[in-house]
Amino acid sequence: MSPQITIDDLIRRIGELPPMPQVAQRALDLIRDPKSDMADVAKILAMDEAMTSLVLRWANSAYYGLKYPVSTVHQAVTYLGYRTLHSLILAASVASFLERPAPGYALERGELWRHSIAVAAGARLIAADFGQKVSEEAYHAGLLCDIGKLALEILLRNTNTEQPDWQGQPFNELEIAHFGIDHAALGAELGRRWRLPGPLVDAIANHHHPSQANEGAILAAAVHLADAVAMSLGIGLGKDGLQYTVDPVAVERMNWNDKKFNEISERILPFVEEADEFIRARRFKA
Incomplete structure (x- = not known):
């Protein structure tokens, strides 16, 4: 741990981030x-x-595969349901928060947002067999799983991660080895401050090690696998994406296979494209 910055400093750093x-x-x-x-x-x-506008565009994307286009929020509720619509609203509302650059992770402006959207969309699909309530909770967990990077990246800015002692292990484990804490634990702390439900906080904390999750075990497994899909597609890869290990517990828990991997990979891309357009539109408007 750097003598200039302690774990308490990092926790305070989370508190200094703009509120939701x-x-x-x-x-x-x-x-x-x-x-x-x-x-x-x-x-x-x-x-x-x-x-x-974004909510309606997402509703009409290939991700949902609706037979008829929707043009009003009322129609979106009719076809998608309240839970799904609420999730879309949440995603759009945290865009300004998640689009921040994270130079410590070699993530340019907008890359964390793109990755978060990809993981959220993928986690929802992966958890679909457990019902809509669980699949939407998986979406929320995926959306916020890497929020802790916005705090931990301040340490990584001045760290040479090309050194041998930063190689050969999953990146979050290297974070713990060098700093005493990883971005998942920091994200979970932020989730507690935001009063997120316990299963979501648990999933955020354990999305790299879903076998260690408790009340959020299904959510953590779905997010973990969706994270791997996003990394494989090069969406928000950054430094840590080069050292990502898939947990076999998540594979077994979610009955994961190559066919599902290919399906999820294909279905999340239109969702991410619309997210990109949303950010471009907001910047242009600003």
Whole structure:
């Protein structure tokens, strides 16, 4: 651990990150509230016209495979359901948070966002056999699984990861060996501060080692495999993507095979493309 920066400093660094955007916090409140209705959704979307546009574009993407295009939020709810729509709103609302560059991980502006969207979309598909509630929770966990990188990357900026002692092991294990903590644990701490449900926090903390997860075991396995898919596609690869080991427990737990890998790889790409367009549109508007 660097003598200048301690683990406590990193925890404080998480606290210094901007709080979750107001619209995202409201989206989380919707997800927690089983009594939420269309009026609640409309209030959130009214806060950001670009978000509404992205939600509808995502709904019409090849990822969902709808037979007929949707042009209104009401139609999106009808075809996709509230849980899925809430997830899309949450993703769009944290875009400004996740699009930040993370130079310590060699991630340029927007790359962490692209990776997070790819993992979220993949995790949802992988967890589909466990029902919509679980698959949407997997989406949330995938979306936020690497949020801790925004804090830990400040240590990596001044670290030569080309040295031999940074080779030969999964990158998160090397983070622990050198700094005493990894980005997953930092992300879980941020999740607790955001009052995320326990299974989500557990999944974020253990998405590199799903065999160690408890209440979020299914979510962690889905995110872990989706993370591997995104890395294999070169989406948000960065430094750590070059040393990614797939946990056999996740493979067994989710009945993972080459056919599923190929299917997930193909289906998430349109989702990521729309996410790219959303960021470009926001920058142009700004």
